Amino acid sequence: MTTHAYGRDAAGAGAPATDLYRAVWRWHFYGGLMVLPFLILLAVTGGAYLFRDEVDGLVHRSLKQVELRRTAELPPARLIDAALAAQPGTALKITTPATPTASAEVTVRTAAGERLAVYVDPYDARVLGTLPDRGTVMWVVRRLHSLAEFGPIANGVIEIVGGWTLLLVGTGVWLWWPRGRTGGQSGGVVSVRGTPRRRLFWRDLHAVTGAFAGLFIVFLAATGMPWSVFWGATVNEWANGSNYGYPAGLYVDVPMSDEHLAHAAGGATWSLEQARLPESVGTTAGGPVGVDAAVAAFDRLGVARGYTVALPSGAKGVYSASVYPDDLSRQRVVHLDQYSGKPLIDLSYADYGPAAKAMEWGINVHMGQEFGLANQLLMLAVCLAIVALSVSAAVMWWKRRPRGSLGIPPAPSDRRVMRGLLAIMAAVGLLFPLVGASLVVMLALDLVLTRARPRRAFA
Template sequence: MTIVSTATAAPERAGRPVASVYRAVWRWHFYAGLITLPFLILLAVTGGLYLFKAEIDGLIHRDVKQVEARMTGERPPSEIVTQAVKAFPGQAVKYTPPESATASAEVTIRDAGGTRMVVYVDPYDARVLGQIPDKGTVMWVIRQIHSLAYFGPVANGAIEIAGGWAILLVLTGLYLWWPRKQSGGVVTVRGKPRQRVFWRDLHAVTGLVAGGFILFLAITGMPWSVLWGNKVNQWANGHNFGYPAGVRVALPMSDEHLAHVAPTTWSLEQAKLPVSQVAGGEPIGLDAAVAAFDRLGLTRGYAVNLPGGPGGVYTGSVYPKDMALQRVIHLDQYSGKPLIDMSYADYGPLGKALEWGINVHMGQEFGLANQLVLLAACLAIVLLCVSALVMWWKRRPQGSLGVPPLPAEKATLRGVVALLAIGGLAFPLVGLSLIVMVAVDGILVRKMQPIGA
């Protein structure tokens, strides 16, 4: 239901074979819209909000995230962590130094029951400002809803299906939009809001403008998907412990993955952590580790994951809007020596391309312009969904689902399904849903009263 031709009669004049192909594509475009429409609205609304994650979180949680800048120096990280643990007893697992002079420090603590809490501390006097459950900020909740991860892996799989169908939706919509000797509704909108032609033209023109953005967002969103994204991640990063070639050195590696202990890029989720070499010495401590990360030039805004045991390491990681500054450093907790130091420049061509797509998808690569363009795309997606619903409602026969009519030549329907199956091979969950829809189309929908064009 994304892009519907403004002149259904045009393919009819072109001959029966062309009309049959048109009807077959229209029928499956309808099914694709039926599957994706509620998800597209959800993704557009939550995605549009998440584009402004820092701004919205900074406003809503300003009481704990912002402090008054002072001339006095910051308190030692160890003191800040000590005060945070007093407020929420447990084991400190992560420390985030203040990103700017007006930002608070953050300490993530895990209690005896496994609950994680982020405690915010004024870095100038080590005064506790408040606490929020880990991943409990407004924008984290929005992000979890955006991927449906908030509702478990099954729901997250539904987003993967919707993303795959959105790609098919745009491609079939482009075919339906393609001008067939008509002039109206190609790049202009005819009629008035009370007329169906107005909504049909608005849908077509908006789809033409937004279709490329939908394709981009669907494709770049796939790396996060529960099945396809996970398998591609393992395939792409499963060699050399997941690190880019030439970066990993001959060090003992643990069985712990970087994604399990720290936020990281998609490309490094499968990367394994190195092991500190216990040689009878004393750990250097958090203060020395933070000083080492600053000395090594890790961009502020980085987070420090504390060692998880005698063989653990200090992991400093930062993922700013400028991808050139992305960096992960693992320090031996006894010697303070960098065991691994990698940045965006060390990724391979595939890793760089994927990370660039993800960065643009999140509205980070080109600053405010990136955010505003994608916000406009999200609004266009909502408009597409609304116009599709209105258009369907205006032509829907009473008591019928309003499925587009079967083509005169049934072979064309099978041909279109075969083409869609190619997408199903690329995205297995989409392929499974395609099989279900083919069964529904054959058993139920064909019994319904078809409508005219």
């Protein structure tokens, strides 16, 4: 996503102005034109979401925080009853307090079909307040970050932006590469020259920032792909084999339902979003063991506090506990038979396949969770670098564009130089089909613009 020296503005007398250079520059420009506005949105919302716990804890403090007591927490059934008394309907799940000063969260579906999160003091069952399910400030930011707020079609843009970001970084590094420089010439390579009033300053800022942040931007783009509509769903199925997230042999002889974990529990980790829930197989003679016994069983199994318990849906439903803390090794999903209270499936991060482990680790770092505050600050720095790159690219273009023109970089005089570049872009398009579709559109646009203005200089 960097740009160094172009044509007559090249730093140094030997700066390249070859057809290949022009071709790379032209497509670097096209990539920026397509995705920079989305990159700014993703960087701003992603940078904010890194501090989701801190922000939500502050904004929703009256709902999420309670006074520490010396008394024991009340049984989960009491908390669910209190939530239903305040908001009549059907209880879907309960999230246990992660710390002694955290509230419990009960998700209720009302008669009108609305899903509400009811916050309850675990020590006295006092209802603290209600929000729409996933209605916290940071959940809104997360939906904006994934573009899910704008519908499934807009959500597909994530894949296009991710793929083009990889191309931007690759072409940008190629443009930045200090060809023919001597040891003392570092301007625009590792240092920024000029003042903000000059275009040279913005060009160098763009180049140097991209050079230092490029690898991290590639990491963010690649680890953000699992949330894309087409590529993410396809790779999810490939990485996790039959029945998606469950390793082969883990659920032998356990009847499986058509219900998926992401729908039942909500907020499932990526590798398990499509994992199917088992069915209860115990005898119904004595009736269900109840949520209190189920939570006690989860505690005995050592599930990390703060886990969510999805309540059984129907006679064959199960109690499903899931927790995804910052520490990947403590990720856990346990399904209990609602009649016998015995575990049907007990799955942790250690049970994932190699591909799922790698992707989950990448996602954890992407979200600023793996290495504590240092992880958050590093990812925030990368987000700020993306904003700086986007802004500097816009300013640089505005200062250089010819009056009355879009300012597209000149096409190479020999169109054959495009073959190698197009081959690389086609490979990216095959890997990411939605990116490939956008490449076809941009190629058609390039042909139209080239014929309309065959040799218009960008100067």
